Amino acid sequence: MAREGRSLVLYVHPWGHLNDLVIPAGAIACMNAIPAPKRGRYAFEVTDDELREAAVVCIDVHWALALTGFERLVRHVRAVAADVPIVVGGIAAAHLAEELLEAYEIDYVFRGDAETSFAALIAALREGRAPGELPNVHAKGAPPPPRRRMTDAELDATDSVTIDWFPTLARVTDLDAVAFPPGRTVIVARGCPLRCPTCYGSHASTYGGGYLWRSPERTAALVHLAERAGSRNLRLIVGKPSPRRISEMIGAIAAAGPYRFGSAIGIYLCRAPSDDELDALERAFDSPVTISVVPPEEHVPALSPARLEEERAAWRRVAARVSQSRNLRLDVWATAGRDTAALREDLGSPGSERVSVSSGAVWSMTRPADGAATSLATVRAAVADVWTFYAARLLAPALAHLLAPFRFLDEVDDRLDDLPPPSAPALLPFHETIQRSWRAHRLPTLPGLSFDAVPVAFEGGRMRREGEGARFQGDLSIVEAARVVAAATPLEVCLDHRGVALEAWLAPLPTGTDAIAIVPRGAAPTSQAWVDAVGARGIVVLRPPATSERVRLRVDLRVQDARVFLIDENDEPRRRGVADLAYFRAAPAQAQAVPSRGDA
Structure with a gap:
């Protein structure tokens, strides 16, 4: 039922991430799909008065690392505003929808495309109506909902760039960061033709069958919208579309350019663009453009030997072109434990500063498909002590030295399972705890740190x-x-x-x-x-x-x-x-x- 006299939709982003300032693009798109009044807050800044004022509280569990903060946020919301409906979304939440509804005092969890049903759900809750059965909306005590895929046109209508309703995010979104910067994001593709087990682009049991594609014209319009908003950096989530779609996307972006961004552009793209397309990207932006890719050796399902060699050759061509570029970079993320030195050698650019190869094998949640689901209990155990990684690095120089090989958990070394022990006996228990945690969860935490x-x-x-x-x-x-x-x-x-x-x-x-x-x-x-x-x-x-x-x-x-x-x-x-x-x-x-x- 509606909370009498209240219409504010309050979105709160929980703590616990590798960078708590980063907001999932889908959450922004959902909030932009509803009319005002609406407000975004980080958990560290939301006030009890705002919780009491809210007609609906929305929380994301997009990255599973947020689970510890999510649990405490839900508990606090219920203590302050016991009757407010709590709506939860995000990919990790989608993976765990039934378990979250059973374990926590929340009311709704989204699984699948959310924007259209989110608008309908919020309208009903604001008006005090029972929302009834809505596609992709799991409700406490109700049977599973029907699944509905958005159309390409509906994806085209979404906006993950406008953030004027989230004041602090609007102030910090353009902070440059050494890892996981909190910049604006354009979702060019939702889902992916691949089924890589830990990639959030995988379509199976996450978004439904197939994948959605934003039109080239709308993609270029959102890039312009971000530029007009004064963005210093921007990310484009593209995945592995067909060569034709890559050509159309880059062509539309370049035709509407050039653009001025003060920092950097990131493009997550797992199919190699052509030389002409690389030239177009170089002309379109005056700031660095980084293409991030998971190497074709790790794509699921596995490529045929002939196709694999074709794609490897294409990325060698990209690496060679990038090495001579004014503003292009290539970041290769090895997520399956492959030797990064060998991968760099295979790219044919061992000495180029514009080509980086690193291990991305930090803990992530496996999508619930192919018998590889990750349970809520497993997630809780893995992420409970993530805060200790930063606490140790900030407050204990000796422990920071032990954790230095893990950097910021974005570009880690690929030989971290057996790091040499410290010479000081007093530090050996800390070293052993870090190594156990890394081997178990791919997170270098210190359970019990005080x-x-x-x-x-x-x-x-x-x-x-x-x-x-x-x-x-x-x-x-x-x-x-x-x-x-x-x-x-x-x-x-x-x-x-x-x-x-x-x-x-x-x-x-x-x-x-x-x-x-x-x-x-x-x-x-x-x-x-x-x-x-x-x-x-x-x-x-x-x-x-x-x-x-x-x-x-x-x-x-x-x-x-x-x-x-x-x-x-x-x-x-x-x-x-x-x-x-x-x-x-x-x-x-x-x-x-x-x-x-x-x-x-």
């Missing part, structure tokens, strides 16, 4: 603002060595709908305290010997306030940074600092675009 706050002194010690890939600002820095001056206080790990926080009240600091160190906890109580061992590559410290009262230390972990506060008993911050991984390369006007948990 931290202590330790009052320390560091006579004459050198303070740094950088270390092991992290940067430190404000009252936060690194020291080379420190002397423990009081007992450690465990930091409690708190997971809620906004994200992960570490928190503890600290007793009045003893005389001689120069800083409060944040130290990963071991099996035994934290001691001087432990601080020396895990601090060999530096110790993260926060400058203390001049007070004889107790203070509360809080660390907010969110979007690849850690925001650290010392708060007095009046709830006033006395010290603050930020650790980040140089993840975002912001233009000056964007540098403060990402709000903290309390800045919504």
Whole structure:
């Protein structure tokens, strides 16, 4: 039933991703398919008043890594607005539709094309009508719905570019990032003729039979729309269409150009374009254009030997052309554990800086087909501790060093199953935990990771603002060595709908305290010997306030940074600092675009 006097449709994106700022294009298209009033929020910024105001709350579980944040977001929504309908969408949600409806207090889950049924469902919920049976909409307590494929014309009508209803996304969407940038996305193809088991383009049991194709004219129009909106970067999801469709798409884009984007264009395309088409792309954009491809050796179903050699030769031709280009790049993602050096050699461009080959074999969810479904329990176990990857890299230089080979989980090395153990015995348990997690889930996490706050002194010690890939600002820095001056206080790990926080009240600091160190906890109580061992590559410290009262230390972990506060008993911050991984390369006007948990 309708929530009396309420019409706002509130979309909330949960935390837990490799970059929480990235919003799925399908969610944007769905929200653009309904009239206002509507609003988008990240979980770390949504307010309880907004939840109470909403007629409907929409949440995505597109990438399964969001499941931990999704669980806590649903719990919080129900605590604040018990009667609000909760609608869930996204590919991972589609894979797990029945299990999600059974396990959580949600009302509807989409499986398959969503935009047309989404508009009908939202209209009914706003008006207080029972929506009845809608294609692709699974409802709690109801039998499975009929399946309906959208038409090409209906896909053409969708808009995944307009985001004026999501204020924070509009501010951060053009942040340049070292991995997983949050730019706008144009869905050129939905689905794919292939059935690669972990690719979200696979059609089986996800979108229904076949695949949809956006018209070349509408594709070019959306590229122009993104340009007019001031986008610095743009992604096009294309898949593996026929050569004719590639030619028509690139021809239409080039004919409507040239375009000016301040950063980069990414095209996900698994069929090699011709030299003429590469020339057209080079002319159409003044910024770098990167073609990302899964090599034909990994396509499912497998290509015939003759077809495989034909496609390999085509990509060798592309690599040679790109190597001489002004602004084209080629990124090859090996997802099946193939030796990346051999693949680069096969491309014939071992020395080119414009051709990259890397392993993309980080954990992903297998689509529920061909007897390879991934259960909800498996997903929960795999993703529960993803936050520890970033926490360790931000707050513990020694652990960051152990995790360095995994980079940002986008372009990883292909020999990570048996990394050499650290020379320091104290770090061996952490190394073994990382290796077990990687082998089990293809995620280098640290289940059970926790931290202590330790009052320390560091006579004459050198303070740094950088270390092991992290940067430190404000009252936060690194020291080379420190002397423990009081007992450690465990930091409690708190997971809620906004994200992960570490928190503890600290007793009045003893005389001689120069800083409060944040130290990963071991099996035994934290001691001087432990601080020396895990601090060999530096110790993260926060400058203390001049007070004889107790203070509360809080660390907010969110979007690849850690925001650290010392708060007095009046709830006033006395010290603050930020650790980040140089993840975002912001233009000056964007540098403060990402709000903290309390800045919504």
